[in-house]
Amino acid sequence: MKIIGIVGSLRKDSLHRKVFNQYKELAKEHFELIDGEIAEFPMYDGEHDDHPAVVTLAEQIRSADGVIFFSPEYNYSIPGSLKNALDALSRQNPQPFAGKPAAIVGASPGNAGTARMQYHLRQVGVFLDLHIMNKPEVMISGAFSKLQDDVIVDEQTVEFLGLHAKSFAEFVRRF
Numbered sequence: 001m002k003i004i005g006i007v008g009s010l011r012k013d014s015l016h017r018k019v020f021n022q023y024k025e026l027a028k029e030h031f032e033l034i035d036g037e038i039a040e041f042p043m044y045d046g047e048h049d050d051h052p053a054v055v056t057l058a059e060q061i062r063s064a065d066g067v068i069f070f071s072p073e074y075n076y077s078i079p080g081s082l083k084n085a086l087d088a089l090s091r092q093n094p095q096p097f098a099g100k101p102a103a104i105v106g107a108s109p110g111n112a113g114t115a116r117m118q119y120h121l122r123q124v125g126v127f128l129d130l131h132i133m134n135k136p137e138v139m140i141s142g143a144f145s146k147l148q149d150d151v152i153v154d155e156q157t158v159e160f161l162g163l164h165a166k167s168f169a170e171f172v173r174r175f
């Protein structure tokens with residue numbers, strides 16, 4: 001099973017990039033997690049539908065079994081980098097997200113664990129015709145205190161991420 005992971009943060013030292021790397025290892029027995037690159041996406045202006053970064057990711061998503069978004073919450077919502085990528089991908093034909101199973105993984109230094117971003121992303125997912133898994137939801141709070149040397153060391157969180165990968169594999173199999 002091949003799953004595309006899209007990291008919503010472009011920061012060099014991104015927490016979500018670290019979570020993506022760790023999740024990839026934890027999920028290995030269930031599926032292969034492939035990096036869906038959005039860093040080179042141009043700002044959507046209707047003129048770059050043939051941009052190689054956009055076309056490549058669209059094709060990767062079409063041929064994958066599902067998608068997982070690893071995204072921070074910015075100002076209570078979806079980061080512009082991720083929203084821009086979703087907008088660009090939504091103009092590809094055939095629309096790559098249509099009918100795909102998906103999941104969301106988020107972590108924040110505060111208490112909300114990206115909950116507000118996740119419900120906005122679920123709303124966007126309706127128009128994209130994504131099937132976003134309802135449960136379990138991954139909303140890691142107090143994330144920096146759970147991290148040591150770029151890896152989450154909090155045992156409960158690590159166990160939960162492994163359980164999420166297993167649940168997502170079962171969810172994808174139902175499609």
Ligand SMILES: Cc1cc2nc3c(=O)[nH]c(=O)nc-3n(C[C@H](O)[C@H](O)[C@H](O)COP(=O)(O)O)c2cc1C
Nearest residue numbers: 009011014015016017072073074075076108109110
């Ligand atoms: C522009 C901006 C807006 C942010 N807004 C929120 C927010 O609404 N809620 C929240 O929990 N954290 C917010 N944060 C803090 C992020 O959760 C934190 O920077 C986190 O490390 C971002 O993930 P990343 O490291 O993968 O980029 C914001 C950070 C930035 C840079």
